[in-house]
Every structure is written in structure tokens, then in C-alpha cells.
Amino acid sequence: MKHSRLVFLLAVLAAFRVLAQQGAADLPPASAEAKIARGLMLEHEGRRFLAPCRHRSYLNVEDVSDGGKVLAALKAFGLAPGRSLYVELLAVERGGSLQVSGINFVHTAARCLSEIGDEAGWRAVGLQSDWEAVAGAGRLRVERIGKPVLQFEYGAIEHEGERYRIAAPGASLNLAQGLCRLADGSALTGWQATLVLEEGDTLQGCAWER
Structure with a gap:
């Protein structure tokens, strides 16, 4: 068990280094306006991470919503250690950390769901x-x-x-x-x-x- 936790944390740290070097080009931009960030949300030792779809990386999740309502809603929906969720969150990415402010869509499936074509608003x-x-x-x-x-x-x-x-x-x-x-x-x-x-x-x- 200790070995698996060590491997997980090393993978997270390595992912942060890659994001810092490459600028996380395909992840939500660091702009004043939040965008929809899609991926798998997981909890480990009291911390939350997002694994963006189509990326072998992790982003630390910081809830900046009023009263921490986003994280509270995710926990009530089932987010817990050992139980991941597919999420689409309103967020801004800054320096390897994802600042989330709202919920767009969450599903119990622990996998990235296929996206509808661009014409669907x-x-x-x-x-x-x-x-x-x-x-x-x-x-x-x-x-x-x-x-x-x-x-x-x-x-x-x-x-x-x-x-x-x-x-x-x-x-x-x-x-x-x-x-x-x-x-x-x-x-x-x-x-x-x-x-x-x-x-x-x-x-x-x-x-x-x-």
C-alpha cells in the first residue's frame, strides 16, 4: 500500500514538472474567464486531482467557489478515496493548479465520455x-x-x-x-x-x- 502511494505521488510530481516545462498547451488557459475543464477527478490523502482527458498528467484542484460549494457537491455525489468521477468543471488553470468555480456536468462513470460534435451548444x-x-x-x-x-x-x-x-x-x-x-x-x-x-x-x- 505504501509503495503504491509513493508511486502515485511521484507520478503527480513528474506531471507538474512536465506541465511547467511545456506550458500545458492543451489545458484550460490561465485567463480571467473560466473554461470547461474535462477529466477524471480523484481524491488521495485529503487532496483532489484532475486527470484531464487525453493527457497522462494530474492537476491539483483548488475550489475557489463561494463556501467551497463545488467540492461539497462532488463529495455529496460520491467523490471519495478510491472512487473517481468524470467531471466537467468551470475552471482556470494556473501554474499546475486548477482553480474550479462551478459545475457543468458530472457522471459516475470513471472514464472520459465521448464528446458531442462542435455544433451542440x-x-x-x-x-x-x-x-x-x-x-x-x-x-x-x-x-x-x-x-x-x-x-x-x-x-x-x-x-x-x-x-x-x-x-x-x-x-x-x-x-x-x-x-x-x-x-x-x-x-x-x-x-x-x-x-x-x-x-x-x-x-x-x-x-x-x-
């Missing part, structure tokens, strides 16, 4: 996983169990504070910032979704940015 899933909506490039696609697929075209996304509205003739997808958890416990997101269809359905779900 938002994705929403029903609380019971009974519907799904994907919005991007002016098109909103809605799939529901046992019903025909619906497709709509929309213009500019409306934005006010921490709320977004994707409105199209026949449907609107409303997004409000706030933690949301699927009923089966498989995913946690940073956005709550309400899908309103002209035919009469109002559906609740979780959403995240792509």
Missing part, C-alpha cells in the same frame, strides 16, 4: 431520462420515449443573468443555473432545464453546456 435530459434535447447551430432536436422525434429552428439565444432561453416556433428550452441530479443518480449537472412544447407538454430535466 446545450444538452438536456429528463429527470427520469425519458426525454432528451440537444440545441446547437440554430437547431433544437427533441427525443421522447415512444414518440416521434421533433426538430425546430431557433434564432439568437436569449440570456438574462443566470438564465438562458432557446425559443423556437413550437418549443422553448429554458435553462436556469442550479444543481440538478438525475433520478437514477448517474449524473449531476450545473443547470436545471424546462422544456415547453406547443402541443402541451412541460418537461423538467437537467442540462449542461457542450
Whole structure:
């Protein structure tokens, strides 16, 4: 057990040296605006690390959110020593440390999930996983169990504070910032979704940015 811990810590230190030398070119930039950092989050001896997707490296994670709400939410969702999570966090990378300020998407799968194409701006899933909506490039696609697929075209996304509205003739997808958890416990997101269809359905779900 001691040997495995030593190997892990040496790997982390080596990764920090590589990042310092190479400038971490493909990782979230050190800018004033947070970006979405994707990877596997793990906890070891009271410290948290992110292993970015497609990188054999680790970043030390520092929670800079109000009251440490990001780390608290991850722990409540299941992050613990020996149990990793796939995470998409709002973060800024500085000097080998990842400063996280918000949650976009978290999944219990301890592996990097495949990404949707660049045209997808938002994705929403029903609380019971009974519907799904994907919005991007002016098109909103809605799939529901046992019903025909619906497709709509929309213009500019409306934005006010921490709320977004994707409105199209026949449907609107409303997004409000706030933690949301699927009923089966498989995913946690940073956005709550309400899908309103002209035919009469109002559906609740979780959403995240792509």
C-alpha cells in the first residue's frame, strides 16, 4: 500500500514538472474567464486531482467557489478515496493548479465520455431520462420515449443573468443555473432545464453546456 502511494505521488510530481516545462498547451488557459475543464477527478490523502482527458498528467484542484460549494457537491455525489468521477468543471488553470468555480456536468462513470460534435451548444435530459434535447447551430432536436422525434429552428439565444432561453416556433428550452441530479443518480449537472412544447407538454430535466 505504501509503495503504491509513493508511486502515485511521484507520478503527480513528474506531471507538474512536465506541465511547467511545456506550458500545458492543451489545458484550460490561465485567463480571467473560466473554461470547461474535462477529466477524471480523484481524491488521495485529503487532496483532489484532475486527470484531464487525453493527457497522462494530474492537476491539483483548488475550489475557489463561494463556501467551497463545488467540492461539497462532488463529495455529496460520491467523490471519495478510491472512487473517481468524470467531471466537467468551470475552471482556470494556473501554474499546475486548477482553480474550479462551478459545475457543468458530472457522471459516475470513471472514464472520459465521448464528446458531442462542435455544433451542440446545450444538452438536456429528463429527470427520469425519458426525454432528451440537444440545441446547437440554430437547431433544437427533441427525443421522447415512444414518440416521434421533433426538430425546430431557433434564432439568437436569449440570456438574462443566470438564465438562458432557446425559443423556437413550437418549443422553448429554458435553462436556469442550479444543481440538478438525475433520478437514477448517474449524473449531476450545473443547470436545471424546462422544456415547453406547443402541443402541451412541460418537461423538467437537467442540462449542461457542450
